[in-house]
Amino acid sequence: MRTLDKRTKVTRRRFLKTAGAGTAGIIAVVNGGIVMGSGGAWAMEVKTLRPESMATLVQMARDTYPHDHLADKFYAQAMIGYDASAGEDAALKAMLEGGVDLLDATAQARHGGGYRDVAWEEDRVAILTSIEDGAFFQKIRGGLITGLYNQPEVWAKFGYEGASAEKGGYISRGFDDIDWLEA
Amino acid sequence: MAKTFDLNDDSVVVVIGSGAGGGTLGTELALKGIRTVILEAGGRHEIDDFENDEWGMFGKISWLDARTTSGDWRVAKDFPGLPAWIVKAVGGSTVHWAGASLRFQEHEFKVRSTYGDIAGANLLDWPITLADMEPWYAKAEDRMGVTRTHGIDGLPGNNNFKVMKAGADKLGYKSCHTGRMAINSADRDGRGACQQIGFCFQGCKTGAKWSTLYAEIPKGEETGKLEVRPNSQVLQIEHDSSGKVTGVLYADAEGKQHRQKARAVAVAGNSIESPRLLLNSASAMYPDGLANSSGQVGRNYMRHMTGSVYAVFDRPVHMYRGTTMAGIITDESVNDPSRGFVGGYEMETLSLGLPFMAAFLNPGAWGRGFTSAMDMYDHMAGMWLVGEDMPQETNRITLHATMKDQHGLPVPDVHFDDHANDIAMRNHAYRQGAAVYDAVGAVRTFPTPPYPSTHNLGTNRMSEKPRDGVVNKWGQTHDIANLFISDGSQFTTGAAENPTLTIVALALRQADYIADQMGKNAI
Numbered sequence: 244m245r246t247l248d249k250r251t252k253v254t255r256r257r258f259l260k261t262a263g264a265g266t267a268g269i270i271a272v273v274n275g276g277i278v279m280g281s282g283g284a285w286a287m288e289v290k291t292l293r294p295e296s297m298a299t300l301v302q303m304a305r306d307t308y309p310h311d312h313l314a315d316k317f318y319a320q321a322m323i324g325y326d327a328s329a330g331e332d333a334a335l336k337a338m339l340e341g342g343v344d345l346l347d348a349t350a351q352a353r354h355g356g357g358y359r360d361v362a363w364e365e366d367r368v369a370i371l372t373s374i375e376d377g378a379f380f381q382k383i384r385g386g387l388i389t390g391l392y393n394q395p396e397v398w399a400k401f402g403y404e405g406a407s408a409e410k411g412g413y414i415s416r417g418f419d420d421i422d423w424l425e426a
Numbered sequence: 427m428a429k430t431f432d433l434n435d436d437s438v439v440v441v442i443g444s445g446a447g448g449g450t451l452g453t454e455l456a457l458k459g460i461r462t463v464i465l466e467a468g469g470r471h472e473i474d475d476f477e478n479d480e481w482g483m484f485g486k487i488s489w490l491d492a493r494t495t496s497g498d499w500r501v502a503k504d505f506p507g508l509p510a511w512i513v514k515a516v517g518g519s520t521v522h523w524a525g526a527s528l529r530f531q532e533h534e535f536k537v538r539s540t541y542g543d544i545a546g547a548n549l550l551d552w553p554i555t556l557a558d559m560e561p562w563y564a565k566a567e568d569r570m571g572v573t574r575t576h577g578i579d580g581l582p583g584n585n586n587f588k589v590m591k592a593g594a595d596k597l598g599y600k601s602c603h604t605g606r607m608a609i610n611s612a613d614r615d616g617r618g619a620c621q622q623i624g625f626c627f628q629g630c631k632t633g634a635k636w637s638t639l640y641a642e643i644p645k646g647e648e649t650g651k652l653e654v655r656p657n658s659q660v661l662q663i664e665h666d667s668s669g670k671v672t673g674v675l676y677a678d679a680e681g682k683q684h685r686q687k688a689r690a691v692a693v694a695g696n697s698i699e700s701p702r703l704l705l706n707s708a709s710a711m712y713p714d715g716l717a718n719s720s721g722q723v724g725r726n727y728m729r730h731m732t733g734s735v736y737a738v739f740d741r742p743v744h745m746y747r748g749t750t751m752a753g754i755i756t757d758e759s760v761n762d763p764s765r766g767f768v769g770g771y772e773m774e775t776l777s778l779g780l781p782f783m784a785a786f787l788n789p790g791a792w793g794r795g796f797t798s799a800m801d802m803y804d805h806m807a808g809m810w811l812v813g814e815d816m817p818q819e820t821n822r823i824t825l826h827a828t829m830k831d832q833h834g835l836p837v838p839d840v841h842f843d844d845h846a847n848d849i850a851m852r853n854h855a856y857r858q859g860a861a862v863y864d865a866v867g868a869v870r871t872f873p874t875p876p877y878p879s880t881h882n883l884g885t886n887r888m889s890e891k892p893r894d895g896v897v898n899k900w901g902q903t904h905d906i907a908n909l910f911i912s913d914g915s916q917f918t919t920g921a922a923e924n925p926t927l928t929i930v931a932l933a934l935r936q937a938d939y940i941a942d943q944m945g946k947n948a949i
């Protein structure tokens with residue numbers, strides 16, 4: 244059976260929106276408006292939202308749809324558009340900043356630190372569960388369905404090959420190559 | 427080549443919509459020498475415009491005008507603004523359809539007599555029988571090149587089918603094959619063979635799959651008798667003081683309004699827009715909307731009992747490779763009330779790409795329960811469950827009290843409550859679907875809820891008596907002789923089978939009748 248190579252190739256850091264891959268790790272805010280992945284694997288510039296808020300949104304995105312084979316970069320890519328949208332939409336900006344504040348306040352009350360400081364995913368997920376019916380969570384969750392899963396760069400990591408017409412379809416590329424069924 | 431007709435030419439037949447019903451009817455009328463104008467709300471996107479991109483094509487050609495939902499069906503919760511997945515483009519939903527082309531069974535034309543009185547269901551026998559339809563089914567199958575009919579070979583089975591077949595065999599199902607598909611298994615009718623591209627729902631890049639866009643309409647245009655006018659959304663059907671329809675008012679791409687005169691009008695806008703148009707055409711003479719003396723316009727909305735089962739295996743499947751729906755188990759399509767419900771259902775292979783799988787596997791779900799399923803995407807097999815649902819008078823298309831569309835017309839609300847029979851059938855189908863995959867070692871199965879409706883039926887139903895429905899056995903409205911319904915909204919009941927072959931067969935049959943009636947000057 245023809246299967247796909249799902250490995251990530253490590254390359255040097257790139258600013259998001261350009262091609263490149265990263266490694267998973269802690270999301271940090273460095274100076275100015277720059278949010279950076281661990282080891283400097285990726286970085287993005289934030290203009291409207293607080294950079295700390297963007298870092299928290301990226302962590303929240305991973306906690307909502309955790310895929311251990313996907314680097315933070317892809318979650319960051321899914322969130323980056325909110326900065327520009329918030330610049331044009333004051334209500335959205337208020338919802339996002341207010342949502343992050345609520346996450347941090349809940350984390351503070353439960354664990355004595357901000358949302359990103361909560362060490363276990365289960366504990367962060369419990370915080371998300373407590374707000375899952377709210378507009379903020381549903382906005383982020385709903386947006387991720389296309390924001391994350393419609394990134395062509397992630398498809399191969401799930402074994403999905405995307406467009407096939409220009410490759411002649413699958414007629415000679417494994418449409419019927421399953422080899423493990425008993426006759 | 428393609429002719430154009432004058433707006434004031436009142437000798438033309440106007441067909442509204444260019445999908446399975448309208449595209450077939452308009453072409454067939456032209457082939458009979460009848461001057462025909464098809465008004466299509468959407469644009470004309472030829473094969474070159476098709477992309478192997480699920481959201482890209484969805485955004486490009488879907489009907490995205492505002493609609494609302496109500497009722498207890500799960501679609502109203504998951505997709506409140508998108509009750510149905512219908513195409514707004516030349517070719518209609520035959521651009522996106524999968525090609526499964528099945529005849530109804532004999533008893534499915536007479537369900538009231540067969541099932542008896544089911545509480546809450548507005549069951550009625552069709553005014554036609556399978557025997558009446560057989561010649562038209564044969565003609566439609568030939569036209570569409572349906573595999574396993576007319577000596578046409580079946581399609582080869584892809585990985586997803588092979589998993590289904592192995593499970594069906596283990597479970598003892600007797601009838602499992604690669605389907606009766608309107609997809610070329612070899613070159614035919616000037617179109618090539620399926621290349622197993624796997625994006626049947628996004629428009630077939632090879633043209634192997636039948637669509638009115640390229641398999642019918644160009645043949646009509648070649649006669650010089652057919653004009654297809656894209657970006658022409660009909661707003662109202664007009665009539666004279668005798669009650670006969672005289673033409674239609676439509677808006678072009680810029681929203682500018684025009685009036686096309688007509689000798690007869692055939693409505694084929696699919697089962698949400700067709701009744702909406704009749705309701706929006708209300709006048710002093712017809713205060714409840716056109717052809718609505720029975721009060722049945724918009725009622726008895728059916729969408730088939732549906733659901734899907736996806737299963738994860740410990741080894742890869744790559745279900746997305748190859749034809750999306752070329753695989754079927756028909757054993758459960760019989761009427762066997764001992765299962766706890768009347769009517770039956772089909773089990774058909776189905777694959778979604780990763781982007782659509784994320785949206786539809788379990789809408790609203792998040793966290794590791796969901797992502798661990800998605801992580802196994804390339805180890806998944808999938809099937810769609812499609813069965814007969816019960817017509818209910820209260821399941822209906824109505825005009826929204828306040829919301830208006832871009833043309834200032836009330837938007838349609840789609841109300842649907844599941845009938846107890848639908849729920850019992852769905853639960854049975856989920857169990858059997860999972861059993862098929864369990865039989866070949868599935869490690870996890872998912873009972874996936876219904877998607878926005880792709881099979882929209884019944885809202886202008888066919889009836890023998892004018893008081894029970896909207897059209898007679900020819901699809902001619904009981905109330906107005908030169909007004910016809912030519913899409914799935916004429917279905918009296920839904921049957922277990924995918925509807926399009928029946929829509930096409932009815933359209934071919936109706937073209938004969940319209941030609942006959944015009945010849946006799948009856949219309």
Ligand SMILES: Cc1cc2nc3c(=O)[nH]c(=O)nc-3n(C[C@H](O)[C@H](O)[C@H](O)COP(=O)(O)OP(=O)(O)OC[C@H]3O[C@@H](n4cnc5c(N)ncnc54)[C@H](O)[C@@H]3O)c2cc1C
Pocket residue numbers: 442443444445446447448465466467468489511512513514515516517518519520522523524525526527627658659660661694695696697699700703751880881882912913914915924925926927929
């Ligand atoms: C993804 C998908 C897969 C499917 N797979 C299958 C399958 O395998 N087998 C099967 O049998 N069926 C299948 N179907 C269903 C099938 O496509 C429909 O049953 C069929 O196309 C309906 O025909 P129709 O003529 O009623 O409407 P449509 O084909 O939807 O055509 C209606 C047309 O009318 C136009 N229109 C609407 N209102 C107006 C107006 N006011 N003015 C002008 N134009 C208007 C629309 O823009 C549209 O082009 C599938 C559908 C989808 C979406």
Ligand code: SF4
Pocket residue numbers: 412609619620621622623624625626627629630631632633634635748749750
């Ligand atoms: S799989 Fe076949 S029918 Fe489907 S899009 Fe590809 S060529 Fe067309």
